[in-house]
Amino acid sequence: MSALATIKKRFSPYSYEKVSISFDKIESAFEAARWAPSGYNSQPWRFIFASRDSANFEKLLSFAVAANREWMQDCGAIVVILATTINGHTGKKDASAEYCTGLAVGQMLVEISALDLQAHQIGGFDHEGLSKHLELSDGVLPMAMMAIGSTTEQAKEGRERKPLSTLVSR
Ligand SMILES: Cc1cc2nc3c(=O)[nH]c(=O)nc-3n(C[C@H](O)[C@H](O)[C@H](O)COP(=O)(O)O)c2cc1C
Numbered sequence: 001m002s003a004l005a006t007i008k009k010r011f012s013p014y015s016y017e018k019v020s021i022s023f024d025k026i027e028s029a030f031e032a033a034r035w036a037p038s039g040y041n042s043q044p045w046r047f048i049f050a051s052r053d054s055a056n057f058e059k060l061l062s063f064a065v066a067a068n069r070e071w072m073q074d075c076g077a078i079v080v081i082l083a084t085t086i087n088g089h090t091g092k093k094d095a096s097a098e099y100c101t102g103l104a105v106g107q108m109l110v111e112i113s114a115l116d117l118q119a120h121q122i123g124g125f126d127h128e129g130l131s132k133h134l135e136l137s138d139g140v141l142p143m144a145m146m147a148i149g150s151t152t153e154q155a156k157e158g159r160e161r162k163p164l165s166t167l168v169s170r
Contacts, residue, residue, distance in 0.1 A: 021076030086139030
């Protein structure tokens with residue numbers, strides 16, 4: 001029961017079919033994120049979801065840098081990924097919050113691929129502007145935005161990956 005084929009099917013497309021994706025359609029992807037491991041089970045990941053037919057879609061899109069907005073505007077839904085980096089109990093910095101948020105998003109991506117959808121994340125957005133718009137509390141950081149949708153695009157031939165021998169010492 002390997003998940004590798006589902007993982008390898010994933011890529012970051014630059015074109016989408018302009019079909020709205022409802023929350024219900026990808027709820028299982030958020031559920032996959034929910035089951036991620038985290039330091040002290042702090043579960044620091046938070047998400048803001050906007051389908052393309054919702055009022056929030058255009059507003060969230062406006063924070064993407066122009067080059068990203070160009071292809072992202074056709075996606076079915078946008079998800080903003082947040083990390084809560086201050087531990088609610090101790091008031092101290094949760095040193096693994098960003099790492100664990102990435103773990104949760106990794107799981108989410110596998111489920112999105114299993115649903116025959118694709119997702120493309122961006123770091124190219126106005127972090128400060130988005131934080132202000134969302135009125136984020138101190139320590140809540142916008143990590144990435146994600147465009148989700150159906151696409152007819154195929155993964156590019158020869159997508160580069162470093163060989164395992166570079167990544168793993170044994
Ligand atoms: C945190 C993060 C930030 C990214 N930022 C951007 C971005 O601003 N614009 C963009 O076109 N792609 C962005 N990407 C997509 C990567 O370029 C892409 O994942 C990488 O080239 C590997 O390609 P693949 O996802 O198709 O396998 C980002 C990916 C991640 C995980």
